[in-house]
Amino acid sequence: MARIELTGVTKVYPGNVEAIKNLNLSIADGELVVLVGPSGCGKSTLLRMIAGLETITDGTIEIGDTVVNKLEPADRDIAMVFQNYALYPHMSVRGNLEYGLKNRGTPKAEIAERVNEAARILEIEPFLERKPRQLSGGQRQRVAMGRAIVRKPKAFLFDEPLSNLDAKLRSHMRVEIRRLQRTLGTTSVYVTHDQLEAMTLADKLVVMNGGLIEQVGKPLEIYSDPQSLFVAAFMGSPGMNLIEIEQLQALGASLPDMVPANTGTIGIRPEDIVLGDAGPEHISLPGTLDAIELVGSESLVYGRADGLNKELIVRAPGIHLGEPGNRITFSIPKAALHCFDRDTGRKRVATANAA
Amino acid sequence: MQTKRTIFPNKALPYLLLAPQLAITIIFFIWPAGQAVKSSFEREDPFGFRTTFIWFQNYTRLFTDPAYLNSFGRTMIFAVAVTLLSMAIALLLAAAVNRLMRSGKLYTTLLVWPYAVAPVVAGILWWFMFNPSIGIITYVLSQLGVTWNHRVSGLDAMILITIAAAWKQISYNFLFFLAGMQSVPASLNEAAAIDGAGPFKRFWTIVFPLLSPTTFFLLIININYTMFDTFGIVDGTTSGGPAQATNILVYKVYADGFLGLNIGSSAAQSVILMLIVIGLVFVQFRFVERRVQY
Numbered sequence: 338m339a340r341i342e343l344t345g346v347t348k349v350y351p352g353n354v355e356a357i358k359n360l361n362l363s364i365a366d367g368e369l370v371v372l373v374g375p376s377g378c379g380k381s382t383l384l385r386m387i388a389g390l391e392t393i394t395d396g397t398i399e400i401g402d403t404v405v406n407k408l409e410p411a412d413r414d415i416a417m418v419f420q421n422y423a424l425y426p427h428m429s430v431r432g433n434l435e436y437g438l439k440n441r442g443t444p445k446a447e448i449a450e451r452v453n454e455a456a457r458i459l460e461i462e463p464f465l466e467r468k469p470r471q472l473s474g475g476q477r478q479r480v481a482m483g484r485a486i487v488r489k490p491k492a493f494l495f496d497e498p499l500s501n502l503d504a505k506l507r508s509h510m511r512v513e514i515r516r517l518q519r520t521l522g523t524t525s526v527y528v529t530h531d532q533l534e535a536m537t538l539a540d541k542l543v544v545m546n547g548g549l550i551e552q553v554g555k556p557l558e559i560y561s562d563p564q565s566l567f568v569a570a571f572m573g574s575p576g577m578n579l580i581e582i583e584q585l586q587a588l589g590a591s592l593p594d595m596v597p598a599n600t601g602t603i604g605i606r607p608e609d610i611v612l613g614d615a616g617p618e619h620i621s622l623p624g625t626l627d628a629i630e631l632v633g634s635e636s637l638v639y640g641r642a643d644g645l646n647k648e649l650i651v652r653a654p655g656i657h658l659g660e661p662g663n664r665i666t667f668s669i670p671k672a673a674l675h676c677f678d679r680d681t682g683r684k685r686v687a688t689a690n691a692a
Numbered sequence: 693m694q695t696k697r698t699i700f701p702n703k704a705l706p707y708l709l710l711a712p713q714l715a716i717t718i719i720f721f722i723w724p725a726g727q728a729v730k731s732s733f734e735r736e737d738p739f740g741f742r743t744t745f746i747w748f749q750n751y752t753r754l755f756t757d758p759a760y761l762n763s764f765g766r767t768m769i770f771a772v773a774v775t776l777l778s779m780a781i782a783l784l785l786a787a788a789v790n791r792l793m794r795s796g797k798l799y800t801t802l803l804v805w806p807y808a809v810a811p812v813v814a815g816i817l818w819w820f821m822f823n824p825s826i827g828i829i830t831y832v833l834s835q836l837g838v839t840w841n842h843r844v845s846g847l848d849a850m851i852l853i854t855i856a857a858a859w860k861q862i863s864y865n866f867l868f869f870l871a872g873m874q875s876v877p878a879s880l881n882e883a884a885a886i887d888g889a890g891p892f893k894r895f896w897t898i899v900f901p902l903l904s905p906t907t908f909f910l911l912i913i914n915i916n917y918t919m920f921d922t923f924g925i926v927d928g929t930t931s932g933g934p935a936q937a938t939n940i941l942v943y944k945v946y947a948d949g950f951l952g953l954n955i956g957s958s959a960a961q962s963v964i965l966m967l968i969v970i971g972l973v974f975v976q977f978r979f980v981e982r983r984v985q986y
């Protein structure tokens with residue numbers, strides 16, 4: 338059990354690639370932190386620095402009150418689950434689970450006991466004597482998890498552990514990882530680029546972009562109150578609709594009073610837009626329908642408002658029917674608007690008395 | 693499995709296309725081998741006037757001849773020594789280069805050169821360096837108080853041909869070991885590092901076991917090489933001496949046949965060598981594919 342503290346962490350790869358830039362993050366004891374961000378934003382790099390697989394160019398990493406910058410991976414008392422599982426192919430499942438314990442000189446009886454316990458928790462008892470190549474993808478994933486929990490480390494590090502599984506198994510394992518982490522109460526850092534995993538697993542969600550942290554918070558907080566244009570567009574699938582304010586003004590649309598000064602872009606979640614006329618509390622934009630994706634429980638409606646150069650996406654409940662080219666009206670509730678600064682792209686707080 | 697197939701309308705064409713390769717194989721391999729088998733059952737008088745068919749006498753005589761048995765024993769020692777030495781050094785070098793990753797290219801190129809050196813040249817090279825009167829290594833050894841003379845000492849001579857033969861083979865082994873090591877996923881090493889294994893432990897418990905197909909393959913190849921491809925090295929350094937100390941089987945075939953003019957015995961010896969090769973190749977095909985995997 339341990340907290341993890343990152344202070345001013347920087348990583349520069351050879352060739353002057355700055356992968357992590359002066360990053361600060363506190364992870365509380367027992368917390369599950371999920372790192373999300375686009376490909377190449379430095380998630381794996383950060384995780385590998387915590388694990389000790391990459392050197393730290395600058396700053397400090399503490400695990401449970403010990404600065405680990407100079408410690409070997411073995412001495413950091415962490416366990417990692419790799420995307421490709423990295424099971425030792427020449428050892429049986431039991432051998433894989435035992436390896437870390439044996440290296441640490443754990444007594445034989447305790448090894449057997451811990452391996453059996455881990456195998457029971459993960460329901461891999463029937464495969465203990467098999468080699469990894471004789472297992473399905475999902476079973477291998479469980480063994481990789483088993484290898485992590487059997488050592489009872491201070492922290493778990495996961496690098497996209499479910500991305501090689503099919504959708505159904507993935508959602509099943511997601512629930513299981515959540516349950517396991519809660520039961521064991523082990524501090525965890527989890528890297529993913531799956532929105533659903535990020536939203537459902539995280540105690541604390543960290544959105545990264547270009548080696549920097551864009552926003553840290555509870556998942557719902559980040560979804561409902563994104564602090565920057567990047568987070569607004571990145572979180573949610575599809576992400577937030579972003580409209581430049583000049584274009585709206587050119588259309589003569591009546592902007593609500595509470596839009597603060599120096600706002601450059603406004604954002605609106607696809608599920609907040611109403612199709613059809615909806616009254617004075619809305620900005621009404623006439624336009625044409627481009628396409629409809631029927632998901633079943635909801636419909637994604639793609640359209641273009643007259644005079645705007647960007648497509649708008651609307652998440653409409655139930656089944657919405659229509660033909661491309663049909664005239665429709667987008668009604669944007671003023672209360673659901675997110676305002677972003679013209680210069681910095683950061684969120685601007687809408688104040689009722691701004692104007 | 694479906695393979696792409698070319699249909700020749702002309703029945704003779706395939707044979708025609710195979711003919712050059714077949715001709716070479718027959719003229720240079722099959723026919724001489726047949727001749728050797730035939731000669732091994734015959735006795736020829738020293739002047740080549742008369743040959744008599746004598747069944748297995750050449751063979752039975754060999755296995756009661758202390759000189760032959762001695763040569764057999766020395767060949768085994770030589771084969772084991774060269775194989776172990778060259779594979780151990782190659783493994784060490786490959787592990788070192790593998791750690792360097794990127795800058796490994798230059799070393800790889802340099803380390804491959806010895807393989808391109810002809811056996812006789814390699815032999816003469818080492819013969820020079822170990823030459824009792826002018827050799828640089830002999831000089832250094834004498835400074836250290838070690839007297840080296842492979843013309844007198846059988847042990848020195850054996851060490852000399854072992855070093856020369858192993859040196860030439862290191863490159864080959866190195867390339868295979870390096871390729872094998874680079875195909876071990878980096879994440880396995882990382883997982884093992886997190887699992888508390890130091891670099892040596894990781895090497896012996898993860899990398900080396902995963903190399904076992906390569907190791908076994910090289911083992912067979914190296915034994916094969918030492919037993920049959922080292923004629924040039926022996927000829928260039930010791931010529932089998934002193935006092936038969938380095939007269940390994942493949943050299944003895946030549947010494948007995950061409951120098952001693954005992955064609956029958958020489959032929960029988962080469963047939964035995966041939967059988968050993970066939971045996972080794974059989975083991976190779978039989979087991980490399982199946983047994984040595986994880």
Ligand SMILES: Nc1ncnc2c1ncn2[C@@H]1O[C@H](COP(=O)(O)OP(=O)(O)OP(=O)(O)O)[C@@H](O)[C@H]1O
Binds near residue numbers: 351
């Ligand atoms: N060994 C390396 N040498 C140089 N640059 C590297 C190295 N590893 C990663 N990088 C660079 O560092 C940046 C961050 O890489 P990282 O692997 O952490 O991204 P990521 O967020 O995990 O992406 P993904 O979601 O695709 O896995 C990238 O720009 C990448 O090109």
Ligand SMILES: [Mg+2]
Binds near residue numbers: 382
């Ligand atoms: Mg990654």
